[in-house]
Amino acid sequence: MPLDLIYDDPASDVVLDAASGVRRTILPGGVRLLTETDRSVRSATLGLWLPVGSRDEKPEHAGSTHVLEHLLFKGTRRRTAMQIASAFDEVGGDSNAVTAKEHTLYYGRVRSADVPMAVDVLTDMVTSSLLEEQALRTEREVILEELAMAEDDPQDVGYETFLAHVLGPETAIGRPVGGTAQTVTDLDIEDVRAHYGEHYRPDNLVVTAVGDVDHDQLADLLLEGLRRGGWGLEPGALPHRRSRETHETPSAAGAAGAGATEGAVSGEAVARIVPRRLARPTEQNHIYLGGTGITAVDEKRHTLSVLMSILGGGMSSRLFQHVREQRGLAYSVYSFSAGYHDAGLFGLYAACRPSRTAEVVELLAQELTDMGERGVDDAEMRRALGQITGSFALGLEDTSSRMGRLGTIELMHGRYTGIDEILEKISRVSAADVQALAAQLASSFTTRIDVGPEA
Numbered sequence: 001m002p003l004d005l006i007y008d009d010p011a012s013d014v015v016l017d018a019a020s021g022v023r024r025t026i027l028p029g030g031v032r033l034l035t036e037t038d039r040s041v042r043s044a045t046l047g048l049w050l051p052v053g054s055r056d057e058k059p060e061h062a063g064s065t066h067v068l069e070h071l072l073f074k075g076t077r078r079r080t081a082m083q084i085a086s087a088f089d090e091v092g093g094d095s096n097a098v099t100a101k102e103h104t105l106y107y108g109r110v111r112s113a114d115v116p117m118a119v120d121v122l123t124d125m126v127t128s129s130l131l132e133e134q135a136l137r138t139e140r141e142v143i144l145e146e147l148a149m150a151e152d153d154p155q156d157v158g159y160e161t162f163l164a165h166v167l168g169p170e171t172a173i174g175r176p177v178g179g180t181a182q183t184v185t186d187l188d189i190e191d192v193r194a195h196y197g198e199h200y201r202p203d204n205l206v207v208t209a210v211g212d213v214d215h216d217q218l219a220d221l222l223l224e225g226l227r228r229g230g231w232g233l234e235p236g237a238l239p240h241r242r243s244r245e246t247h248e249t250p251s252a253a254g255a256a257g258a259g260a261t262e263g264a265v266s267g268e269a270v271a272r273i274v275p276r277r278l279a280r281p282t283e284q285n286h287i288y289l290g291g292t293g294i295t296a297v298d299e300k301r302h303t304l305s306v307l308m309s310i311l312g313g314g315m316s317s318r319l320f321q322h323v324r325e326q327r328g329l330a331y332s333v334y335s336f337s338a339g340y341h342d343a344g345l346f347g348l349y350a351a352c353r354p355s356r357t358a359e360v361v362e363l364l365a366q367e368l369t370d371m372g373e374r375g376v377d378d379a380e381m382r383r384a385l386g387q388i389t390g391s392f393a394l395g396l397e398d399t400s401s402r403m404g405r406l407g408t409i410e411l412m413h414g415r416y417t418g419i420d421e422i423l424e425k426i427s428r429v430s431a432a433d434v435q436a437l438a439a440q441l442a443s444s445f446t447t448r449i450d451v452g453p454e455a
Helices: 064-071 081-089 112-128 133-151 154-167 181-186 189-199 215-228 252-256 301-312 318-325 354-374 378-395 399-413 419-427 431-442
Strands: 013-017 022-026 032-037 043-050 094-099 104-111 206-211 276-279 285-292 333-339 344-352 445-452
Touching: 022 215, 032 215, 032 399, 043 112, 043 399, 064 094, 064 104, 064 133, 064 189, 081 094, 081 112, 094 112, 104 112, 104 399, 112 215, 133 154, 133 181, 133 189, 154 276, 154 285, 154 344, 154 445, 206 215, 206 399, 285 354, 301 318, 301 333, 301 344, 301 354, 301 378, 301 419, 301 431, 318 333, 318 344, 318 354, 333 354, 344 354, 354 431, 354 445, 378 419, 378 431
Parallel strands: 032 206, 276 445
Antiparallel strands: 013 022, 022 032, 043 104, 043 206, 094 104, 285 344, 285 445, 333 344
């Protein structure tokens, strides 16, 4: 059911999937509530989503979304930071938050009997955080340590650098989610408060919950918590429709620099892409190689899942078998992808001794090129489809995964898709589809990042 059909109805209350117990309601204030009731468990996972991420920041305020996420745990008008931390610990639950490029999520997982407490604490944090100068000074140091920890991890720094150069380091979506040490240091409390005031409001809020929950009871608890925090919940208000400046992917030459390739190329040609080298005192060279992919809403995303499974998604994948098992050139090797509303990327990763770098890079690229030129066989398709459907089904055993799925559907896709429909779309992916997408990606290599010892 397209959500647009019920987006503009302030009285909207729709059962999206009767078999799975999925229901969606627009509450006063434009708050959106999606639940999936599952009486077979004695717990529930609750998430409060805001459709604002690092790409929505002003350049001079880079990192403010992440800083704000931290500060929401540091005290409200009703609770100290210790009381917020203790609330979930005392009942054996857990609570945390995630800042991403296009959203922020605050979540908790508790026994079903403790859902009222979880709603109360999370709504209190979102509506009533103090956002004090002293808290910022203290938490700034914590975040600087977090950024430093990421800099110490060659895989972390390599991936972030790769992503920035594919998407464009000067673009909003290409900037690191956490900002930089300099932007975090320069950030003042008024910047954070302004960010909060602009984005944290009822018509931006999406709440998803999965497990032993009652939709109507949860709606009452949610409205009570939001009103207690001082949010005005106007009857008949509609959800806010976010609009962003469309991301323009950098040109191949701009993304990769000298040596960028055009058109379908061999692994040998891709190996000549001039790498951006980040010197680190490591024993291995960590290689990231790839380029522009497809968006998260592209109809080819299911084909991409199959392609990534065959190429580098497990022990039977081509990269694992040909780079590790047959040649012994790496211990860790895989493929990956990332998608956003209007941008995407694909990549190949391997870590090897520096002397093997050239050979490994050529093999990585050649595997994708060969897939685009020669296609995939029936056995590979069967394994990939089995892996994807199996892991998808196993993931749905977890209420947290299903809670995340509901939030992603609402914020990213704007259309509810049932499990059976997704599995049916995956099953329709053909070997020809995979070959065509592989050929497209093989012509899109632009970027290589090497993290390791000095050459």
